[in-house]
Amino acid sequence: MKKETIIVIGSNGQIGTELVADLRSVYGGSNVIASDIREPDYETKNAGPFEFVNVLNKENLAGVINKYKPTQIYLLAALLSATGEQNPKLAWDLNMNGLINVLDFAVEQKISKIYWPSSIAVFGPNSPKEQTPQYCAMDPNTVYGISKLAGERWCEYYFLKHGLDVRSLRYPGLISWKSQPGGGTTDYAVHIFHEALKNGSYESFLSANTELPMMYMNDAIKATIGLMDAEAEKVKIRSSYNVSAVSFTPTELTTEIKKYIPDFTISYKDNDPRQAIADSWPKSIDDSRARQDWGWKHDFNMKKMTEDMILNLKTPTELSK
Ligand code: SER
Numbered sequence: 001m002k003k004e005t006i007i008v009i010g011s012n013g014q015i016g017t018e019l020v021a022d023l024r025s026v027y028g029g030s031n032v033i034a035s036d037i038r039e040p041d042y043e044t045k046n047a048g049p050f051e052f053v054n055v056l057n058k059e060n061l062a063g064v065i066n067k068y069k070p071t072q073i074y075l076l077a078a079l080l081s082a083t084g085e086q087n088p089k090l091a092w093d094l095n096m097n098g099l100i101n102v103l104d105f106a107v108e109q110k111i112s113k114i115y116w117p118s119s120i121a122v123f124g125p126n127s128p129k130e131q132t133p134q135y136c137a138m139d140p141n142t143v144y145g146i147s148k149l150a151g152e153r154w155c156e157y158y159f160l161k162h163g164l165d166v167r168s169l170r171y172p173g174l175i176s177w178k179s180q181p182g183g184g185t186t187d188y189a190v191h192i193f194h195e196a197l198k199n200g201s202y203e204s205f206l207s208a209n210t211e212l213p214m215m216y217m218n219d220a221i222k223a224t225i226g227l228m229d230a231e232a233e234k235v236k237i238r239s240s241y242n243v244s245a246v247s248f249t250p251t252e253l254t255t256e257i258k259k260y261i262p263d264f265t266i267s268y269k270d271n272d273p274r275q276a277i278a279d280s281w282p283k284s285i286d287d288s289r290a291r292q293d294w295g296w297k298h299d300f301n302m303k304k305m306t307e308d309m310i311l312n313l314k315t316p317t318e319l320s321k
Pocket residue numbers: 080081082118119120121144171172173174183184185186187
């Protein structure tokens with residue numbers, strides 16, 4: 001295997017924590033540099049190099065790039081949909097200028113491959129809700145969605161104008177047990193598991209029948225590494241690929257969780273601002289291009305995901321009950 005040196009920017013987040021561990025198992029601990037504005041957890045820090053990186057600070061970014069001379073960069077630092085609405089200017093600045101800084105360094109330093117995540121948030125109220133296609137009306141109305149859609153255009157632009165090998169996926173809501181999500185609209189689908197196991201009940205900020213596209217983190221990491229490993233000719237979409245696994249509502253997830261925790265109860269909050277965001281997003285995604293172009297295939301349906309979440313989040317005391 002060709003030697004790669006990989007920098008993951010935003011490595012402390014929900015995706016970064018798992019991606020760094022997986023990349024390290026493939027490429028070796030010392031070849032994958034974790035980086036974030038905050039200190040990482042003990043495990044990440046001890047398994048390989050870590051650098052403080054603020055993607056908006058070009059000098060800081062240049063220093064780290066010059067030190068390691070990476071062949072690949074994964075840029076994960078971003079403000080998500082709900083947090084973005086609380087601080088729209090910061091979300092725009094971080095999500096947009098962070099990306100442009102990395103794209104510029106990548107061209108200048110001839111970095112072979114860049115990964116940048118987009119999201120289902122690029123779609124808006126006038127996009128088709130069911131099996132939302134790769135190409136359709138896109139009118140996002142969150143600053144997060146606007147920044148992701150603009151970012152997709154920049155990625156394609158750098159590919160076309162500079163020949164930069166930049167790759168991207170439009171993630172749906174991501175569900176994981178190793179780390180918590182950070183400020184998204186789909187976060188309820190992670191919180192629900194923690195609360196079900198801890199308290200036996202959960203108050204959902206999304207309504208009972210809000211259906212959203214979701215994916216288990218194992219699949220998200222598989223899709224990410226799968227896209228990055230694909231031969232360049234197979235990566236035909238250079239803005240960002242639709243990817244999908246499952247779609248469900250809080251009610252459907254509750255029914256599944258009750259198979260393990262029969263007394264679990266769910267209630268619903270009124271007037272949460274995240275409801276309007278969810279209502280503007282697709283219910284399900286058509287990801288046939290990813291499946292055709294580079295062989296994407298998901299492994300986890302809602303049943304398998306729920307089983308794995310509960311098994312991993314159960315404390316030894318709960319297991320012995
Ligand atoms: N999970 C993200 C969010 O809810 C969607 O990309 O903001």
